[in-house]
Every structure is written in C-alpha cells, then in structure tokens.
Amino acid sequence: MKRKMSRGRFLAFALPLASLMALVVGGGGSALAARYSIGIDPQQSRCLGYRVFFIDKTDKKPERGAIFTFRARGTEPYFPNDTLLTKMIDGLPGDRVQVGHDGVSVNGFKVPTADGLYLAATLNKPESRYTRDEYLDSGKYWFSGRTKDSFDSRYWGVVDESQVVGRAYPLW
Structure with missing residues (x-):
C-alpha cells in the first residue's frame, strides 16, 4: 500500500531536488550533470x-x-x-x-x-x-x-x- 506524501515532506524533498536540477540545467553544475540526470x-x-x-x-x-x-x-x-x-x-x-x-x-x-x-x-x-x-x-x-x-x-x-x-x- 502506498502512503501519500504530505505537502511538507514533498516540499522538503522537492525543493532541494529542484535547486540541484537548476544548477545542472543552468550550466553551473556540469560535473553534476555528468553524473546525474532526471529520466521520464x-x-x-x-x-x-x-x-x-x-x-x-x-x-x-x-x-x-x-x-x-x-x-x-x-x-x-x-x-x-x-x-x-x-x-x-x-x-x-x-x-x-x-x-x-x-x-x-x-x-x-x-x-x-x-x-x-x-x-x-x-x-x-x-x-x-x-x-x-x-x-x-x-x-x-x-x-x-x-x-x-x-x-x-x-x-x-x-x-x-x-x-x-x-x-x-x-x-x-
């Protein structure tokens, strides 16, 4: 059974991830982009x-x-x-x-x-x-x-x- 993530837990998880991805996409994190990516x-x-x-x-x-x-x-x-x-x-x-x-x-x-x-x-x-x-x-x-x-x-x-x-x- 999947537990629904609370809004607070989601934001605590999503904001650092969004910041990381902004670095990667923005070009400031080419080393990060070489190691990590987001897949859909x-x-x-x-x-x-x-x-x-x-x-x-x-x-x-x-x-x-x-x-x-x-x-x-x-x-x-x-x-x-x-x-x-x-x-x-x-x-x-x-x-x-x-x-x-x-x-x-x-x-x-x-x-x-x-x-x-x-x-x-x-x-x-x-x-x-x-x-x-x-x-x-x-x-x-x-x-x-x-x-x-x-x-x-x-x-x-x-x-x-x-x-x-x-x-x-x-x-x-």
Missing part, C-alpha cells in the same frame, strides 16, 4: 508505478531487483533506438530465463506480475514468437516491468551492458 518514462503504462526517476550514471553495477535506465535497442517502431527506458533487472549473466504463456521465470522463480505474453496480440505476433528458454550470456541482462502490459525483455530480448545508463531511483 515515456511509456503510457507505468510499469514500475513511477514516471520520474533520478539516475546515477556512475552506478552501473547490475543488481537483481534494482531499477536501471538503459538505451533501448530493437524496440522499433514503438520506441526509436536510444530511447531511455527504465525497468527492473530480473536476470543476470548465467541466469536461466524461461518465457511462456504462463509468465516469466528466472532460475525457476516467477518474475512478479510478468504474467504471460499479454502484448503479443497488440504487437500482432503469435505468442510462440516470444516463448524461449535461454541462459543469459556474459554482459547481458533481463529487464522487466511490474505490469502485465509492460513492454520489456519478454518482447525485445536482453539488454547489453553497453546500453546501461545507470541506476535509477523512483521520485514520483
């Missing part, structure tokens, strides 16, 4: 429950269950190459990923709310196009959203470590 999830459905993320571009160490931003590849025509997407890492190199009608599992554990292949019909493709049983190669990661209609690795496959921008922290 372009998807219609908020697959992680948030739309705005604070991104630490120096933190690229993958961690299962952590949220990361990456440059999309192979997601056309829905997102152009290099669109920044933000998802949760569920699969790491060496992991076994199985995708089928019933959902996604990594090393035998079901990925939460990645139920089936809900978007296959929307994408005008048979579910069989997306079913797989594979092991992730070195430098490859499996990214998932947390809604059945998340456009994620179920549909476009793995993300290479070179595409990872940095760790993302949800803001709102």
Whole structure:
C-alpha cells in the first residue's frame, strides 16, 4: 500500500531536488550533470508505478531487483533506438530465463506480475514468437516491468551492458 506524501515532506524533498536540477540545467553544475540526470518514462503504462526517476550514471553495477535506465535497442517502431527506458533487472549473466504463456521465470522463480505474453496480440505476433528458454550470456541482462502490459525483455530480448545508463531511483 502506498502512503501519500504530505505537502511538507514533498516540499522538503522537492525543493532541494529542484535547486540541484537548476544548477545542472543552468550550466553551473556540469560535473553534476555528468553524473546525474532526471529520466521520464515515456511509456503510457507505468510499469514500475513511477514516471520520474533520478539516475546515477556512475552506478552501473547490475543488481537483481534494482531499477536501471538503459538505451533501448530493437524496440522499433514503438520506441526509436536510444530511447531511455527504465525497468527492473530480473536476470543476470548465467541466469536461466524461461518465457511462456504462463509468465516469466528466472532460475525457476516467477518474475512478479510478468504474467504471460499479454502484448503479443497488440504487437500482432503469435505468442510462440516470444516463448524461449535461454541462459543469459556474459554482459547481458533481463529487464522487466511490474505490469502485465509492460513492454520489456519478454518482447525485445536482453539488454547489453553497453546500453546501461545507470541506476535509477523512483521520485514520483
């Protein structure tokens, strides 16, 4: 259950962040801009429950269950190459990923709310196009959203470590 943030807590959080971003955008904080950025999830459905993320571009160490931003590849025509997407890492190199009608599992554990292949019909493709049983190669990661209609690795496959921008922290 999500707790509603009080106005005072929101202002205590938002004002320093707004000041930081003013420095970054205003040019006075080029070092800050090199390390941090704000990301906005372009998807219609908020697959992680948030739309705005604070991104630490120096933190690229993958961690299962952590949220990361990456440059999309192979997601056309829905997102152009290099669109920044933000998802949760569920699969790491060496992991076994199985995708089928019933959902996604990594090393035998079901990925939460990645139920089936809900978007296959929307994408005008048979579910069989997306079913797989594979092991992730070195430098490859499996990214998932947390809604059945998340456009994620179920549909476009793995993300290479070179595409990872940095760790993302949800803001709102």
